[in-house]
Amino acid sequence: MYTLSEENYLKSIYRLAQQNGFKITPTAIAEALGNNPASVVDMIRKLTEKQLIAYDKKKGVELTPQGLKDAVLIVRRHRLWEVFLLEKLGYHWDEIHDIAEELEHISDATLADRLDKFLGFPEYDPHGDPIPKANGKVPKPYSVTLTDLKTGDTCRVAAVRDTSSPFLQYLQRLDIGIGTNIQLLEKIPFDNSLVISISGRESTTVSQKFGENILVD
Amino acid sequence: MYTLSEENYLKSIYRLAQQNGFKITPTAIAEALGNNPASVVDMIRKLTEKQLIAYDKKKGVELTPQGLKDAVLIVRRHRLWEVFLLEKLGYHWDEIHDIAEELEHISDATLADRLDKFLGFPEYDPHGDPIPKANGKVPKPYSVTLTDLKTGDTCRVAAVRDTSSPFLQYLQRLDIGIGTNIQLLEKIPFDNSLVISISGRESTTVSQKFGENILVD
DNA sequence: TAAAATAATTAGACAAGACTAATTTTATAA
DNA sequence: TTATAAAATTAGTCTTGTCTAATTATTTTA
Numbered sequence: 001m002y003t004l005s006e007e008n009y010l011k012s013i014y015r016l017a018q019q020n021g022f023k024i025t026p027t028a029i030a031e032a033l034g035n036n037p038a039s040v041v042d043m044i045r046k047l048t049e050k051q052l053i054a055y056d057k058k059k060g061v062e063l064t065p066q067g068l069k070d071a072v073l074i075v076r077r078h079r080l081w082e083v084f085l086l087e088k089l090g091y092h093w094d095e096i097h098d099i100a101e102e103l104e105h106i107s108d109a110t111l112a113d114r115l116d117k118f119l120g121f122p123e124y125d126p127h128g129d130p131i132p133k134a135n136g137k138v139p140k141p142y143s144v145t146l147t148d149l150k151t152g153d154t155c156r157v158a159a160v161r162d163t164s165s166p167f168l169q170y171l172q173r174l175d176i177g178i179g180t181n182i183q184l185l186e187k188i189p190f191d192n193s194l195v196i197s198i199s200g201r202e203s204t205t206v207s208q209k210f211g212e213n214i215l216v217d
Numbered sequence: 218m219y220t221l222s223e224e225n226y227l228k229s230i231y232r233l234a235q236q237n238g239f240k241i242t243p244t245a246i247a248e249a250l251g252n253n254p255a256s257v258v259d260m261i262r263k264l265t266e267k268q269l270i271a272y273d274k275k276k277g278v279e280l281t282p283q284g285l286k287d288a289v290l291i292v293r294r295h296r297l298w299e300v301f302l303l304e305k306l307g308y309h310w311d312e313i314h315d316i317a318e319e320l321e322h323i324s325d326a327t328l329a330d331r332l333d334k335f336l337g338f339p340e341y342d343p344h345g346d347p348i349p350k351a352n353g354k355v356p357k358p359y360s361v362t363l364t365d366l367k368t369g370d371t372c373r374v375a376a377v378r379d380t381s382s383p384f385l386q387y388l389q390r391l392d393i394g395i396g397t398n399i400q401l402l403e404k405i406p407f408d409n410s411l412v413i414s415i416s417g418r419e420s421t422t423v424s425q426k427f428g429e430n431i432l433v434d
Numbered sequence: 435t436a437a438a439a440t441a442a443t444t445a446g447a448c449a450a451g452a453c454t455a456a457t458t459t460t461a462t463a464a
Numbered sequence: 465t466t467a468t469a470a471a472a473t474t475a476g477t478c479t480t481g482t483c484t485a486a487t488t489a490t491t492t493t494a
């Protein structure tokens with residue numbers, strides 16, 4: 001299909017497009033990938049030539065229909081492999097992201113669909129992200145975060161935005177997982193810290209950054 | 218761990234060492250990998266510096282203890298993934314080699330062992346090749362080929378040496394798989410073609426090259 | 435709106451891993 | 465044992481994808 005780098009750029013652009021509705025700039029992509037903006041400019045040129053993205057200084061980077069299709073497939077593979085690693089191989093949810101990052105690039109035509117079937121057509125990956133369907137349809141991801149709640153609101157953790165090990169380990173320590181109930185007790189005006197109650201237990205304070213990475217139902 | 222190329226060289230060298238007891242030359246490696254001998258010389262230098270191989274013009278290329286360990290792990294992963302693809306995802310045996318060729322490079326510390334456990338610690342892969350154990354021990358591979366038999370001998374197909382799609386599809390056409398019984402009826406002196414009976418059925422003639430790729434019990 | 439800061443881009447370099455062409459070694463055969 | 469063929473090696477090139485440093489655009493902000 002494409003090179004490893006090309007695939008990673010497509011996926012990054014897709015993720016950025018999903019997360020915020022904002023303009024996707026070379027700098028934003030560079031940050032997401034941990035690359036230098038100069039390198040990103042090169043790759044933007046390459047992917048534009050291949051008609052996978054369109055770049056307009058005003059609008060920023062956008063995926064073309066083909067680019068979107070390819071990006072969705074990569075994300076589909078990533079999330080299916082995550083389910084496999086957790087459910088079949090017994091990994092913990094803070095260990096699977098990086099491995100899936102490698103597995104997602106295996107490019108056999110029928111592999112994703114076979115894996116999907118083998119896993120029983122899961123709807124969500126272990127982090128609560130929706131798994132794109134074989135036909136390319138992507139179930140709407142959750143979009144409300146803990147920081148969007150009003151004081152007193154109660155919610156269920158539906159997904160996590162950050163899937164990195166440090167964040168997931170922190171969640172584990174707080175005994176928060178997909179499905180955990182959380183009540184927002186208070187917002188601290190000074191730094192937007194959140195005072196919450198996890199599963200009805202005594203209150204805990206978490207940062208704004210933390211809250212933005214918890215998607216709720 | 219290592220780069221994709223380095224891993225492929227290690228694996229190739231290991232396979233060559235297993236197959237024939239002969240000297241492993243740059244040219245032989247080049248042929249195995251479909252590369253130019255000049256490129257191989259470069260990589261021999263690199264792997265020698267990394268102490269993964271030793272190269273002596275007289276003895277040819279040899280794996281060092283570390284190189285052997287690494288190569289065996291790659292082969293282990295390859296063969297485990299082949300079992301997974303066939304048994305769990307329902308691929309046919311002529312489709313799995315190339316996919317496993319990609320999967321074998323996924324480098325998580327516990328992945329191979331978890332996969333091994335998940336698959337029930339298989340002894341052989343779908344082509345009859347022995348799967349190296351977690352401790353690095355490699356069961357002795359089959360070494361007698363169809364061409365080694367004497368006229369009249371009967372045997373059981375234990376493994377195939379070539380695992381490429383064209384060869385396996387040919388086998389499928391002849392209705393030969395692991396476990397199939399074959400009797401050698403005649404050797405044609407002119408070109409060493411073999412006249413055989415498959416599962417007791419009417420005779421078929423196959424080439425010497427074919428016979429060399431069938432390992433028997 | 436002019437100055438300062440930030441972002442985007444260009445130019446040039448580099449490492450990995452491949453190649454071709456030319457050369458040197460080694461092996462084979464007359 | 466010399467001539468020929470084959471193998472190994474060197475030198476130099478290319479592509480991919482990265483980088484740094486310098487330059488040009490574009491935003492902010494005073």
